[in-house]
Amino acid sequence: MHTPHIRSSRRTLLALIGASLVAGPVIATRSASAAPAGLDDPAKKEIAMKLVSSAENSSLDWKAQYKYIEDIGDGRGYTAGIIGFCSGTGDMLDLVELYTQRRPGNVLAGYLPALRRVDGTDSHEGLDPGYPDAWRRAAQDEAFRRAQNDERDRVYFNPAVGRGKADGIGTLGQFAYYDAIVMHGDGGDSTSFSSIRRRALDRARPPAQGGDEVTYLNAFLDARVWAMKQEEAHEDTSRVDTAQRVFLRNRNLNLDPPLDWQVYGDSYHIG
Template sequence: MKKRFSYVLFSLLVIFGGIYFFQCKEGNTDINTQKKNPDKTIENRYYRQIVYSFVSSAENSSTDYEEQYSYMEDIQDGRGYTAGIIGFTSGTGDLLEVVKEYQKIKPADNILVKYLSPLEAVEGSDSHEGLGAAFEEDWEKVGQTKEMMQAQDNIVDKIYLYPAIKFAEEDGLGLLGQYIYYDALVVHGPGEDPDSFNGIRKEALKVSKSPSQKGKEAEYLKAFLKTRTKIMVKEEAHQDLSRINFQEQLINQDNFELDLPIHWEMYGDEFRLSEQDIN
C-alpha cells in the first residue's frame, strides 16, 4: 500500500512539475517576471523606462520623460538650444540630426524643415541665428506628436543607447554599466577626444580592468566615474556631480540589476522610482 501511494505521489509530482516547466517556458509566469526581459539590456522597454527616468531627472528635473519631447530652452551652457527628451543641442549637432530624422518621417507639411540650414550654420556655437522665438514656438507645436517622438527616439537609439549597450557588452558590464555608459554618452558625446565618451572609456581601461578583462565590475565602474569626474568639473555647467554621485550610490548598493524601488537625489531634488511607475 505504501509503495502504491509513493508511486502515485511521484507520478503527480512529475505531471505537475512538467506543467509548471512548460508554463514557464511559454512565459505564463508572474507578471513582474514577465516585465523583465531575459536579455537584460536597456533596450528592453522595462529597463529603458528606468534609464530614461534617471536621465530625465538630471536633464529636466522630472522622471516624467514622456512630457519632455517638446522641451526647449537655452540653459546658457555654451551649447545653444537644449531640447527634447535627453537635451539634444544645436551647438553639438544632435538637434540637427533630430530635425533631419523628423523630415524623413514627416516629409510633407513639416514646419521645421526651414530650420535645417540655420541649424547646420550654428553647429559648434551657441548662436540662435536663423532660429530664435519662431523655432522655439514651432518646436513646441510638434514636440509631442508621434512623428517627433519617433524621430527623437530613433536618434537616441542610434547615437547613444545602442552604442552604450555595445560598449558595455564588450566590457562585460550589465544593466548598471549600460546606464552609466549611456549617461556619459548623452552628456559628453560619442567622440574620440579625451573629453568625449570614448576618450573617457579608454582612459578608464588604462587604470582598471573591465569584467571582460577579468576585472571586478564595481572597481571598473568606479574607475570610469573617477575619470569622467575629471572631465565634468572642467565645465561650469557640470560642477554639480549629482549624476556621478547617484551612479556611485547604485554601485555601493550593489544594484547592478537596477532593481526597484530606487531613491536618489539629483541637483537638490529627491526622486523615487518603483515598480508602479513602470508601465
C-alpha cells in the first residue's frame, strides 16, 4: 500500500543546481583528507532508490513503481512513477513531453494538452477516466521507463549529488540531500531544499568549508525535520528519525550495508 504524503512544488529549475532499531555497522568518521564517497556509484545508487521507495511506496522494489499512479489527496493531482512525478507540479508534464519527443504517438501523448492545463492544480480535467490506464500501459515500454530514469536523474538525483560533493559530504549526506529534494523540491519557499540547506549552514559548516561532517549532517537533518513539520502531512518524520538519523548516529557515512531502518512503522533491511 502506498503511503500518502504531501510534496511541495518541484519545478525543473532543480536541474540548475533533485521502536528500537537494529543499527548498521559502526563506521569511523571520515578524515578530512579522505575523498567523499559518491551516491552515484551504481551500488550506492541502488541503495538510494530502495531507501526512497520505502518511504514513497512502502516497498524496496522501486522498479515496480514505473506503473504506479494514483491521486493521494495531497493537492498535487496524480502522483506516479518511480519518484512520484505529479500532474500538479510540472515534473510529470516534463516527463511526458520527453517521452513524446523520444516516442511520438505514444499512449500518453494525447494527454499533453490536459497536463499543461492542470499544471499547478489538483485537477483531473481532461485526464479522467483514461489517463491512469494509459500510464500503466506506457510503463510497459522501455522508452518510458528510461525517460522516468532520466528525468529522475536530471531533476533530482544529479543536482543532489553534485551539491553534496561540492559541500564535501559523502554518500549518506548526498542521500540526505536527494531525499530532501524528492520531498520538498527546490522552488524557493521556506521548506525547499535550498532553504533547508541554508538553515543548516546557519548552524554548522560542511566539510568543504572546514567543518565536521557529522556535525553538519545533524544540522541538516534538524533543518529537514523542521521543514517537514511545517506541513501537516509531513509531521511523521520517521524517514529522517528512524532511517537517516540511525545511519548517521552509527557513523555510517558511506551508507554501507547491512542497513536496517523503519519508515512509518514498517521495518526494512538491505543486506
